[in-house]
Amino acid sequence: MKVAVVTPIPTPYRDPFWGVVACQRGVELSVFYCSAGKGDRPWDVAWEQEFLAEVLPGRNMAAWRGNDASCYWNPAITRRLKDGRFDAIVLGGYNHLTMLVARRFALRRRIPYFLMCESHLQKPRSAVRRWLKERFVRRIVSRAAGGFPTGILARAYMEHYGADPKTLTFIPNVPDVDQLAATADTLRAKRKELRHVHGLGDRPMVLFAGRLIPKKRADVLIRAFTESGVSADTDLVIVGDGPERPALEALVSQCGLSGRVHFPGFVQPAEMATWYAMADLFVLPSSETWGVVVIEALASGLPVVLSNKVGCHPDAINDPAVGSVVTSGDSGALGAEIGRRLEQPVSSGELAEVWTPLRQRFRYTALARSMTEALRES
Secondary structure, three states: OEEEEEEOOOOOOHHHHHHHHHOOOOOEEEEEEOOOOEOOEOOOOOOOOOOEEEEOOOEEOOHHHOOOOOOEEOOOHHHHHHHHOOOEEEEOOOOOHHHHHHHHHHHHHOOOEEEEEOOOOOOOOOHHHHHHHHHHHHHHHHOOOEEEEOOHHHHHHHHHOOOOHHHEOOOOOOOOHHHHHHHHHHHHOOHHHHHHHOOOOOOOEEEEEOOOOHHHOHHHHHHHHHHOOHHHOOEEEEEOOOOOHHHHHHHHHHOOOEOOEEEEEOOOHHHHHHHHHHOOEEEEOOOEOOOHHHHHHHHOOOOEEEEOOEOOHHHHOOOOOOEEEEOOOOHHHHHHHHHHHHHOOOOHHHHHHHHHHHHHHOOHHHHHHHHHHHHHHO
């Protein structure tokens, strides 16, 4: 079975998964990227791609809007799909011209196409936007041979727009959870040494990781850190970079938190395990469709506090011991939960035991088998 994947850029989470899919019996996988990367995701793409991979020539039609915007157009996709004689096409979304052309090619050649989806219905939208999505998205979703929603909220989104529930297969966007768990055990033994290297003391440490842009709401976390009262004897580490960093640093100064809040800047994905090992609690107050960093933290044995606008929360938190969900934008509730979590810590061993059923569900091998079965059934 020859399978083509058309996706925006290489990522440190999906590419290892594609490697496992490519190893499935009878599968020949080709992955076509619209771009080698994006300005707001300066990953060092040094990982191995154990499958046929190509970055297509083309351009970002939305580059004028800034690093966070993208709408790729890669004219070569039609020729690649035609020459490849694929049995199935997997589309990593439908908000790029390249994806729409690939979908049109699949329909004309009667090749089944599948949609990967992280979107959910919880994000407020104007009446005009809802009207447009009903007509545009419904046509794309309803005619797909199947879908690969990342979780419960994405599944509801696809069903809302006409997907047959029987054709939907759970394929979350996750890291290698087993590797993270093994690495965490080793790094936690060096926790004191690692904190010293990074200029941190023995105080409890709250960790945030993400791009410093409005939807990540790091400002809400800083205010919550102040309001919770834990800032007197706790460190807050904000890993990441972006246009909001100067404003966030100014807010830290205004709140009198200099010396308690640290900005180490952008960290390569391979180095994040060290920060999870040093931390006592991971917090993500953002509004986003999924949240890979949440799965990373949990796989590393770190409890989490999330906003209810983080799309993965129904799938990632299976027990109160591993994490909490608070109302988006409510700094008071967020601060109170941070304080409670630090006062009543959960050991990494206890968290790992409780979270084991999800770790098994998130394994690449299990997910690759599920995806392959769905593609074959088409």
